[in-house]
Amino acid sequence: MSIDSVKANVKVCMFDQYGTVVDMQGGLTAIAAPFLQAKGWSGDPDAFVTWWRRTHFENSMIDALLHRAHTPYREIGHRAVAHVMDRAGIKYSKDEVSYLVGEIEKLKPFPEVPAALDRLRTRYGLVVLSNGDPDMLETARQYHGIAFDRVISVSEANSFKPHVATYTKAAELVGLKMDQILFVANHAFDCIGAKSAGMRTAFIDRRSRPFGETPHQPDILAQTMAALAEAIV
Structure with a gap:
């Protein structure tokens, strides 16, 4: 799809939150260091945070593939942090695990994200589709300060991304056809999932990979995100 086609057909930009809108690696590293x-x-x-995030990702993918009762993001996070600390030989309490995940x-x-989203807002609706739990995403609003038109948790679809159910449910909730949505993510797996489901996708390649x-x-x-706004507004 060309840039002109995106401008003509897309009604909503839908964003991954963790790592695309908010700086997960940098933010969690600053918290984990002390x-x-x-x-x-x-x-x-x-490296600890990378280990944590990869373990979380692996556990969430297992949960999505099982596709039974959806396990909350927070619970997956607790399992991942505990597992990484066990492997690193770090003694910890349940409260300390909860603290790290709560951050x-x-x-x-x-x-550059707030200004870029303000620019995108002049032409498109702005929606989040996140693996996070609904209460986590609600709390996050006061910290990231971005007024999205809607914030959708994958719990609505009973699965983690990139299960096809997450993208189709999100499109249903915003009342649009799949190809009227541009899904924006810093993660290849998320772009692949959205594109496979029928959405248009934008890959924010922050790390030049x-x-x-x-x-x-x-x-x-x-x-x-600023470069994306420059291209499609």
């Missing part, structure tokens, strides 16, 4: 130092762990806090709600946007071989290539590649 926690890990106090625990006497001498490893790299950034996800307080993450701040990437610096190859998207990878897949038949579900993004319609738009942009290094920042």
